[in-house]
Amino acid sequence: MNRLEEFEQLRHQKHEISPSLKNIVNQEVEHYYRYHKRKKYLYYPVISLCTFIVMLALTFNVFPNLAYACKDIPILESVAKTLCFDQNVKDCIDNDYAIYIHQTDHDLTLEYLIIDETQITAYIKKNKPIEKSQNISYECIKNGKSQSVLSSDDNSIKIQWMYTNIQDIEFDDYLTLTINQHVYQFPLHINKDKIKKTKSMTLNKEIIINNQKLTITKIEVSPTITKIYIQPDKDNTLIFDDARMSILKNNQFYENASGLYALEDKDTKVFMIESPYFQKNYTLSLHSLSFISPEYEHCLIDPSNQTIQNLPENITLDQFEIAHGKIKMKLYAPYQITNYPFVTHYYKDDQKTDLSEISFGQTEKNGETLTYQMLEIPYDEDHQYELSIGYKYIYPFYDSIEIYEKNFK
Amino acid sequence: MKKIPDHLILQLEDIKQSLYITSYSFMQNENDALEIVSQTIFIILKKYKQLKNPQYFKTWATRILINECKKELKKKKTTDVKSDIEIIVEDISYLPLHEAISQLPSDLRILVELKYFQDYTLKEISYMFDKPITTISSQLKKALQLLKLELEVEDE
Numbered sequence: 001m002n003r004l005e006e007f008e009q010l011r012h013q014k015h016e017i018s019p020s021l022k023n024i025v026n027q028e029v030e031h032y033y034r035y036h037k038r039k040k041y042l043y044y045p046v047i048s049l050c051t052f053i054v055m056l057a058l059t060f061n062v063f064p065n066l067a068y069a070c071k072d073i074p075i076l077e078s079v080a081k082t083l084c085f086d087q088n089v090k091d092c093i094d095n096d097y098a099i100y101i102h103q104t105d106h107d108l109t110l111e112y113l114i115i116d117e118t119q120i121t122a123y124i125k126k127n128k129p130i131e132k133s134q135n136i137s138y139e140c141i142k143n144g145k146s147q148s149v150l151s152s153d154d155n156s157i158k159i160q161w162m163y164t165n166i167q168d169i170e171f172d173d174y175l176t177l178t179i180n181q182h183v184y185q186f187p188l189h190i191n192k193d194k195i196k197k198t199k200s201m202t203l204n205k206e207i208i209i210n211n212q213k214l215t216i217t218k219i220e221v222s223p224t225i226t227k228i229y230i231q232p233d234k235d236n237t238l239i240f241d242d243a244r245m246s247i248l249k250n251n252q253f254y255e256n257a258s259g260l261y262a263l264e265d266k267d268t269k270v271f272m273i274e275s276p277y278f279q280k281n282y283t284l285s286l287h288s289l290s291f292i293s294p295e296y297e298h299c300l301i302d303p304s305n306q307t308i309q310n311l312p313e314n315i316t317l318d319q320f321e322i323a324h325g326k327i328k329m330k331l332y333a334p335y336q337i338t339n340y341p342f343v344t345h346y347y348k349d350d351q352k353t354d355l356s357e358i359s360f361g362q363t364e365k366n367g368e369t370l371t372y373q374m375l376e377i378p379y380d381e382d383h384q385y386e387l388s389i390g391y392k393y394i395y396p397f398y399d400s401i402e403i404y405e406k407n408f409k
Numbered sequence: 410m411k412k413i414p415d416h417l418i419l420q421l422e423d424i425k426q427s428l429y430i431t432s433y434s435f436m437q438n439e440n441d442a443l444e445i446v447s448q449t450i451f452i453i454l455k456k457y458k459q460l461k462n463p464q465y466f467k468t469w470a471t472r473i474l475i476n477e478c479k480k481e482l483k484k485k486k487t488t489d490v491k492s493d494i495e496i497i498v499e500d501i502s503y504l505p506l507h508e509a510i511s512q513l514p515s516d517l518r519i520l521v522e523l524k525y526f527q528d529y530t531l532k533e534i535s536y537m538f539d540k541p542i543t544t545i546s547s548q549l550k551k552a553l554q555l556l557k558l559e560l561e562v563e564d565e
Binding site for chain 2: 003004006007010011017018020021024025027028029031032035
């Protein structure tokens, strides 16, 4: 049989067909219907939902005011917060003391205001760098006593107005900023009735350290700041100077800034820290307390021996020179005791006089960091001079106070 | 969800055997061939609305099947040691014709199957493989040469 005959025979030979082929079409038809059912009841709804979410996210991010407008609608509030990427908007939705504004006037955008009973803070974004933007004046209060602080960098301006009570303040209709004689205006709509109230808690917690007694009398929490009132005991031998404390907020510790306190009355001191207003419970931790010794208020300058009498143990006199009607001295103090000038005034025949110039710095000596201060005092040999040394005792101290929202009034 | 038209089911019943033979010719084993036919029928059911010219239904279905076979072979080739090129150098002309055909590389084997056993025209085959007629024609000539089979390649 030649190849062609072989081919013809093969062509007419019947193929063996698998029995499984018999129902293959019906099987696939059923498979197809199952597939369509899945598509109809699972895939399409999931895809539609995803598309809806993407569209909503786009809308909220392109029009942040719309996201902010959702803050009073129960479910939409959470949706807007989740889908909006702008942290400012998220914060404003989260905290109803914040007013989202996002209004632009030329190169500036007033992003939002944070308002509480004792202060108002405006956050302004620079849309492009503004040359010589240190020449800024600003106004938003028509009537009422307030203090203001402005901080500015290349990208933003933050202005804080502090007052005693918002009810005593009359706001302008506009927040007006003048930068390099260019005036920017942003409309202000402040509803004083909607301002979050300051919450207060009486503590009267006593602290005794090295025979010095202090009482944490109360805590006041407003949306922007926490105020801690500490009253020293009248029988203390040392003057209460400073306290380091912190609160835990959003898994981050916030400390009171050094020196950021104001005298409430003659004795009580008020310390300010970031506010945990929107947290239910939190811990206030005390880390250290410092006191100034009154015994170093009058340290006699002895020109004949070129020394200072009654100097605190850790403070050393390095230079002493009398020339051209002036006493020049250099004092060293351990950095741990102070990193600030420790002499701010002196006495001339019991008459208190402030130093006209304060020159100080830090240096290394024998492996120890020291704070030095240069002193220059006008000298007349017929008079007696005494230095007042603000010598601090800093006591490490740790105590934590659990604060519960239910205890606030 | 629209019901699958009866005529489509009938058409599938008509061509399923031809699809199986083509698939078997490619895959050289029953299970793989059946699997490919199943996949092809499912794709046809999903895409039959895309078929513009119903008279080419069988050619279109075969094209889908060939693509599926190629995909499957591509997957398998990553594991198979023996390649088509190795087979092609062997002399197969001394073998009985059906054995010689089965020893051809899959691309050539399927061309012989489609042209001489299922009577597709070169034009239809070129559509199925998405290749020019001249390429198909020269590949067929090569296959016949290997088989020592003197048949007409050109279409009537």
